[in-house]
Amino acid sequence: MTATILSIRVLHVLLGALWVGAVAITALFLDPTVREMGPEGGRMMGILQRRGFQRTILIVATLTVLTGVWLLWRLSGGFSSSFMGSRAGVVLSTGGLLGTIALLIGAHVVTPTGKRLGALGARLAEAGTPPSPEDLADVARLQRRLTVALRIVATLVSVTVALMALGPHL
Numbered sequence: 001m002t003a004t005i006l007s008i009r010v011l012h013v014l015l016g017a018l019w020v021g022a023v024a025i026t027a028l029f030l031d032p033t034v035r036e037m038g039p040e041g042g043r044m045m046g047i048l049q050r051r052g053f054q055r056t057i058l059i060v061a062t063l064t065v066l067t068g069v070w071l072l073w074r075l076s077g078g079f080s081s082s083f084m085g086s087r088a089g090v091v092l093s094t095g096g097l098l099g100t101i102a103l104l105i106g107a108h109v110v111t112p113t114g115k116r117l118g119a120l121g122a123r124l125a126e127a128g129t130p131p132s133p134e135d136l137a138d139v140a141r142l143q144r145r146l147t148v149a150l151r152i153v154a155t156l157v158s159v160t161v162a163l164m165a166l167g168p169h170l
C-alpha cells in the first residue's frame, strides 16, 4: 500500500472513530441532560451550536464518508461487480450505505432540530418570563425528535463500524 493510501486509510479510521464517539456521547449523555434541563436545555444547545459542535460533527462525518467511498473505489478497482458482489464487497458497501444514511439523518434532522432547539432556548432565556404552554410543547416536541434521530444515528454508525471491522478481512 502506498503512503497516500495508508494515510487516507488512517484518516478514515480516525475520523470514523471520532464520529462514532461524538454520536455516542451525544446520544447517551448530552441529549438526556438537555431533556432533563427542559427549556434551559435549549439554551445549552444554543451554546453548543455557537461553539460549532454540530458543524464539527457534520464535517467529520462527511469526511469519513468521502474517504470511505474513495477507499471502496480503490479496493474494488473502480466498483467492479466482481468485488462488489464478493463477501467483503457486500459487507463494506452495506456498512458504507448505513454510514451514508447516518450522515444524511445527521445533516437533515439532527442538525436543524438542534438549531431550532437552540434558537427557541435562547429566545425563552431572553424573554425572562415563564415559557407559555405552546413554547413548552415546542421544546418537548423538538427534544423528542432529537432523541429519536440521535438513537437512529447511533445505531446506524455502530452497525457501520462493526461491518467495517469485518469487511476488509473476509
Ligand code: HEM
Binding pocket: 009, 012, 013, 015, 016, 017, 019, 020, 064, 065, 067, 068, 069, 071, 072, 073, 075, 092, 095, 096, 097, 099, 100, 157, 160, 161, 164, 165, 166, 167, 168
Ligand atoms: C461511522 C462511519 C465509519 C467508521 C467508524 C468506519 C471505520 C472503518 C474502520 C475502522 C476501517 C478499518 C477496518 C480494518 O481494516 O479492520 C474501515 C475500513 C474501510 N471503510 Fe470505513 N468506516 C465508516 C464509514 C465508511 C463509509 C461510509 C464507507 C464507504 C462509503 C467506508 C468504507 C471503508 C472501506 C472501503 C474500508 C476498507 C479500506 C481498506 O481495507 O483499504 N467506511 N472503516
